[in-house]
Amino acid sequence: MTTHPRGTAHLQADMTQTMQRYWDATAESYAHHEHFNSNDPQRRAWALLLARMFPAAEPKTILDVGCGSGFVALTLAELGHQVVGLDISPEMLRVCRAAADARDLTNLTLVLGEAERPPPDIGPVDAVISRHVLWTLPWPEQAVTAWTALTRPAGRVVAIDSLWSPQLISDTNGADYPPEVTRFLPLLHARDLNPARNVWRRAGLENVLAERLAWIDEVLRTQSPSDAAMMYRDLTFYFVEGTRPVTPGPDTRRK
Numbered sequence: 001m002t003t004h005p006r007g008t009a010h011l012q013a014d015m016t017q018t019m020q021r022y023w024d025a026t027a028e029s030y031a032h033h034e035h036f037n038s039n040d041p042q043r044r045a046w047a048l049l050l051a052r053m054f055p056a057a058e059p060k061t062i063l064d065v066g067c068g069s070g071f072v073a074l075t076l077a078e079l080g081h082q083v084v085g086l087d088i089s090p091e092m093l094r095v096c097r098a099a100a101d102a103r104d105l106t107n108l109t110l111v112l113g114e115a116e117r118p119p120p121d122i123g124p125v126d127a128v129i130s131r132h133v134l135w136t137l138p139w140p141e142q143a144v145t146a147w148t149a150l151t152r153p154a155g156r157v158v159a160i161d162s163l164w165s166p167q168l169i170s171d172t173n174g175a176d177y178p179p180e181v182t183r184f185l186p187l188l189h190a191r192d193l194n195p196a197r198n199v200w201r202r203a204g205l206e207n208v209l210a211e212r213l214a215w216i217d218e219v220l221r222t223q224s225p226s227d228a229a230m231m232y233r234d235l236t237f238y239f240v241e242g243t244r245p246v247t248p249g250p251d252t253r254r255k
């Protein structure tokens, strides 16, 4: 993995612009891939995971960072949560809005913005989630620190992501990004869960837990169309989560 010095503002702006262009251009086909029919086993597996993480019986306010065409945000909104979706790509947000409108969902708000600098007035939320976004963040610690700041004390910050095989990285450059972008993405090059775990700890989160999602791997590898199944053999899914510490209030005990 290539390490980098603390990025300058212009480097960060360039990277964001490159990625925004990439995701804008990809939005329609990404949505097509993600919004496949509701009986699709992959879709059912992801929906089950999300319902276990955020049960409908306990409605929350949840920020979905890098919501894209909205699979996670829409699923959580359908479970009854109050959801804010944030993304750098106006095209992704347009596609997500259309899907929310088609389902008459009024509990989903969409915001154009950066994972590393989410607008502060989004918070406080009960939880932050991102799926398939960590790998594409040049400065994941900056982003997760910002997500933590938006979360209520004892609230959760959760990400679902994947470890990529070196072969897949070299075949795809991450996501057809220019190589100079790909080499800057620390979690794209992670070989195990420790880098993500450390990002969570350094962002000040407690009770940090990172685990592989072997059952998701199994569904995606065995029940996807053959071209996707081949790609999934090179991805190992995991989640990482932690809670925002509860800052002790003023000491009210009698002296």
Ligand SMILES: C[S@@+](CC[C@H](N)C(=O)[O-])C[C@H]1O[C@@H](n2cnc3c(N)ncnc32)[C@H](O)[C@@H]1O
Residues within 6 Å of the ligand: 016, 019, 020, 023, 024, 034, 065, 066, 067, 068, 069, 070, 071, 072, 086, 087, 088, 089, 092, 113, 114, 115, 116, 130, 131, 132, 133, 136, 137
């Ligand atoms: C692989 S897609 C995942 C979309 C969605 N989370 C899902 O699970 O289907 C990555 C998304 O992250 C967004 N993204 C990438 N970098 C971002 C950043 N710095 N800030 C906000 N969104 C970002 C992209 O525009 C894209 O929509």
